Amino acid sequence: xxxxxxxxxxxxxxxxxxxxxxxxxxxxxxxxxxxxxxxxxxxxxxxxxxxxxxxxxxxxxxxxxxxxxxxxxxxxxxxxxxxxxxxxxxxxxxxxxxxxxxxxxxxxxxxxxxxxxxxxxxxxxxxxxxxxxxxxxxxxxxxxxxxxxxxxxxxxxxxxxxxxxxxxxxxxxxxxxxxxxxxxxxxxxxxxxxxxxxxxxxxxxxxxxxxxxxxxxxxxxxxxxxxxxxxxxxxxxxxxxxxxxxxxxxxxxxxxxxxxxxxxxxxxxxxxxxxxxxxxxxxxxxxxxxxxxxxxxxxxxxxxxxxxxxxxxxxxxxxxxxxxxxxxxxxxxxxxxxxxxxxxxxxxxxxxxxxxxxxxxxxxxxxxxxxxxxxxxxxxxxxxxxxxxxxxxxxxxxxxxxxxxxxxxxxxxxxxxxxxxxxxxxxxxxxxxxxxxxxxxxxxxxxxxxxxxxxxxxxxxxxxxxxxxxxxxxxxxxxxxxxxxxxxxx
Numbered sequence: 001x002x003x004x005x006x007x008x009x010x011x012x013x014x015x016x017x018x019x020x021x022x023x024x025x026x027x028x029x030x031x032x033x034x035x036x037x038x039x040x041x042x043x044x045x046x047x048x049x050x051x052x053x054x055x056x057x058x059x060x061x062x063x064x065x066x067x068x069x070x071x072x073x074x075x076x077x078x079x080x081x082x083x084x085x086x087x088x089x090x091x092x093x094x095x096x097x098x099x100x101x102x103x104x105x106x107x108x109x110x111x112x113x114x115x116x117x118x119x120x121x122x123x124x125x126x127x128x129x130x131x132x133x134x135x136x137x138x139x140x141x142x143x144x145x146x147x148x149x150x151x152x153x154x155x156x157x158x159x160x161x162x163x164x165x166x167x168x169x170x171x172x173x174x175x176x177x178x179x180x181x182x183x184x185x186x187x188x189x190x191x192x193x194x195x196x197x198x199x200x201x202x203x204x205x206x207x208x209x210x211x212x213x214x215x216x217x218x219x220x221x222x223x224x225x226x227x228x229x230x231x232x233x234x235x236x237x238x239x240x241x242x243x244x245x246x247x248x249x250x251x252x253x254x255x256x257x258x259x260x261x262x263x264x265x266x267x268x269x270x271x272x273x274x275x276x277x278x279x280x281x282x283x284x285x286x287x288x289x290x291x292x293x294x295x296x297x298x299x300x301x302x303x304x305x306x307x308x309x310x311x312x313x314x315x316x317x318x319x320x321x322x323x324x325x326x327x328x329x330x331x332x333x334x335x336x337x338x339x340x341x342x343x344x345x346x347x348x349x350x351x352x353x354x355x356x357x358x359x360x361x362x363x364x365x366x367x368x369x370x371x372x373x374x375x376x377x378x379x380x381x382x383x384x385x386x387x388x389x390x391x392x393x394x395x396x397x398x399x400x401x402x403x404x405x406x407x408x409x410x411x412x413x414x415x416x417x418x419x420x421x422x423x424x425x426x427x428x429x430x431x432x433x434x435x436x437x438x439x440x441x442x443x444x445x446x447x448x449x450x451x452x453x454x455x456x457x458x459x460x461x462x463x464x465x466x467x468x469x470x471x472x473x474x475x476x477x478x479x480x481x482x483x484x485x486x487x488x489x490x
Contacts (some may be wrong), residue, residue, distance in 0.1 A: 169329060
């Protein structure tokens, strides 16, 4: 505290002002008690406010930020606003706004008008490239201080005649390629997805095994700092957004290129784009869309827009737990085992979670009846709601699969087995012993089980020990797990 008291004395006497203010900010972060001590020193506070008019620009910046750190923005609002309006040094201007925003200062209607005028000035002026870093930083804090410009949730409406990139679920490119080939799509395949031209997308839109869609935005992009504004103006981005959305849109930018340079490029492009939009675009969560840049072999970048609207294919999935299987992965799993499924089958999921695997099983091939077991009450409740939204009947049982008893045997079991990674060897052995007994007890003769697990060795050992179960096939699923197809011997 002694050192901090010396710094306060230096502040009052305006001694080494830049270093003093910087030291006070650091001391405030290190010593929580110092804040109250500082605020009780009226002479020091007066000197701090006076420092907003210091000759040294970095001292003015530190003084503004320190006022915000101390929570004095409300009391010193007029001093901060006056200093902001008088400030000529660009890198300092955002500091006054930061202090006001972080300090929760309430603005009058007149003050908001003045700040909005500055925002309009920024958006309507072509600044030199050397100034843009600081201009965009000032603009960002201005919008924070004035509040969101979004009036309502943006609703995406797909513009006609735009090429679409169908992006596969990570690790499942081949199943998607196969499904598209079966529907006559044989071109447009690349490392990032499948480019579908207008007319083709409607042939395959109902597929459930792609991850998402991105829309091609025509334009020539180098993302070089001095060319960004012109590249945005000449591209189809503005017209696409006007056609696709009913209100202002919140966007974030991703540049798929390694290195710090891509992050700087993304920030620069975001800032320029929002500044040029005149309020039609903002950069704040929750986001409505993402802009994705991919490097072209020929040089430059190609741009896609990814809407973040709810995926209507899985609109039923409104009640998902963090441990639940994503519906699109459930759809992929069912696609991988499609040749082994029975029509009009009685199906049970022994570890159902919120039921996505069962519901996607029914989508792959209509079932006769579906049953679901889970010990998690929240998962059972979520599953029941999801099945109602889907319009399908799933009989949920809130109990352990290993104690489930049925009068009528099932044709299929389909389950994502629990993660046993942290279990002991004896716990794993016990689990698979119980699973073997349950498999045999609930399936009819010739019935099949589809188990997704990383415990391949244990699964194979279970089959060897249980003479009534036959191993049919192992299908790789992701980096760690496979689908094991088993059959109860006839």
